[in-house]
Amino acid sequence: MKTLVIGPGGREHALAAALRRDPSVTEVHAAPGNPGMEAVATLHDVDPMSGSDVAALATKLGVDLVVVGPEAPLVAGVADAVREAGIACFGPTRAAAALEGSKAFAKEVMAAAGVPTAEARVCTTPDEVAAALEAFGPPYVVKDDGLAAGKGVVVTEDRQVALDHAAGCKRVVVEAFLDGPEVSLFALCSWNEADGACVYPLQPAQDFKRIHDGDAGPNTGGMGAYTPLPWAPEGLVDEVTRTVLQPTVDEMARRGTPFTGLLYAGLALTHRGVRVVEFNARFGDPETQPLMALLDSPLGELLHAAATGHLADVPAPRWKPGAAVAVVLASAGYPESSSKGDVIVGTETLDREDGVQVIHAGTARDAEGHLVTAGGRVLAVTAVGSSVADARARAYEGVASISFPGAQHRTDIAAHI
Template identity: 55%
Template sequence: MRVLVVGSGAREHAIVLALAQDPEVTALACAPGNAGIAAVAELHGLDVTDPSAAADLAKEWRADLVVVGPEVPLVAGMADAVRAAGIDCFGPSAAAARIEGSKSFAKDVMAAAGVRTADSEIVDNPARLDAALARFSPPYVVKDDGLAAGKGVVVSSDLEVARAHASTLLDGGHPVLIEDFLDGPEVSLFCLVDGETVVPLLPAQDFKRVGDGDSGPNTGGMGAYAPLPWAADDLAGQLVDQVVAPVAAELVRRGVPFQGLLYAGLVLTATGPAVIEFNCRFGDPETQVVLALLRTPLAQLLRATATGKLAGEAPLEWADGAAVTVVVAAEGYPGTPRVGDVITGAEAEGVLHAGTRRRDDGAVVSAGGRVLSVVGTGADLAEARAEAYRRLEGVHLAGSHHRTDIAARAAAGEVAVPSAE
């Protein structure tokens, strides 16, 4: 099987590494890729916002399967263009990708499916903003209704901070979603979805805030771990039954069946799970830990999903133990990152590349905000965490920053679902 992966982040590096270990894969390419991915796959130039260019590349390269990593090309219709070219594609249609591309669409789908989520209100006119905010209590949750790479959300007890963020989004022509705050530990659940067939992967937890102790602004994600030692053993099954399967069925009912990776971001509240958001693709950085533990060959799973045959696949197999990833970010991130700095230690085991490129002189340099994901595995979360930070000690990038507390509370047994009492 010849597999072409679209994207350039650590998520795509993790996907490419998993595909490279699958004996069914005879050729592997990535577009546009990065300096780390180049060690395991052919790299091809590609504008990921151009669906027809991706279809042309897939035909030229004679791909049997295209795996689209990021949300932007999926929302733009890349999977549709690749399928129209007669090539199997892992990724939803543009119509189904609206589950991520429009939070208001996602809320409507969840309401129809009877899936619990935070009460919310869409504001598309600045004149209605103050009245809408007055209908909510702190902490205020204000989101960009469209795609924002994980950075369009502000959660604050300060009304003026919430109002300023909403005003900035509205001034830029972006409708705003205001919603109730959900209290409890967060869970990221990835599910392979083929119409109404849903196969969950291991639940994970990521860390959105830039600083230790969940301080500072939201980011695309600063680290993650899997599995969740504090969660019920049957959590994935419960969430499929209560959340993902009803949403998948509702999308089928609407004539926009989902085919690809449906990612439910949830909070486990005292009164049960509630959805924060749905994404239409593998999440970053959770993919880095989930795929580190997957033992079922990945290519066949993705192709079965893409071709309507997921129901016939055997149960997934997982490694024992745990995995932790820590993101190394460039100076300035999540604002404007400094780029072009030399990175050393980036080719060591467990180091996945995101915002990197290789200079003409052979040096690997930073080329984005989130630069690397360092992954550690171990018999339990404490061991995996120690290994990730040990590996991180060998990585050097001037001015970079990372969180020092990824998975610390979970490893110490300090995470729990709130009691209903």
């Protein structure tokens, strides 16, 4: 099987590395990729937002499977263009990707499917926002309706902060606050006319969204993650599959927009039970890094089966024992701004460490060939171990060996397990 991974970041690096480990995968290509992916994939220069360009590249390479990583190309319809070219694609259509592209649409689907989630109002004017904030009270939860690279949500006790965030968006969803710990549960999804929708959940993970220790500071795309969750309630995966994942993909099929790809359910384990915080239509970043480190099944086989509507014909995902932890190093100024061109040192040593992987996200090469920051979240040091504590210790040992000017990371990823 020849595969092509679309995207430039950490999620795509982790997926490409996992595809490389699949014995059935003979070639791994990535576009545009990043310097870290050069070790596991052949890189190609392509605009990931151009469906025609991606389809042309896939056709030229003769690949059997295209995996679209980021949300923006999915919402733009890149997967549709690849399928129209006659190539299997793991990733939802433009219509199905609206589950992530519009939070208002996701709420509509959840209501129709009976999926438990927070009470919410869709607002387009300052008066509507003010009324919704008044109705729900603090903590105030205001979400940009569209894509915002993981930074479109504000949760605050300050009403003015909530109003200001809403003022910067065309349309927002104002929600009731959900208490309790958050969990990420991914599911591989496929559909065919004869059998309907098939859902294979992965094992739960947890990410850390805010920039500073103790969940302080603004939201980011995610500063670290770990899996499995020793504290998760017994039967959580079965419950979420039954009450959230399967009803959602069944409802999407009923609407004539079957969901093929990765459905990401962000969940809150509230005092009243499981509630959906958000849906994403692709692998989450950085949860993908520890999940792929522990996946014991051939990833290419799973993704190709899902893309072609035959997921039920292959075994459900299997997992290695132990745990995995990923710690993100971000550039100076992130998330408000982002420093670029800072020289990175120390990754070469870790590349030789067994059980430790440096996943590149925001990296580039300068004119002299040095590895430098390209802004945002730069690297994720991902380590596996016999337990969460063991994996965490190994991940932070790795973090300590990497440096670049202004590097910032959280010190409390998976600390309280």
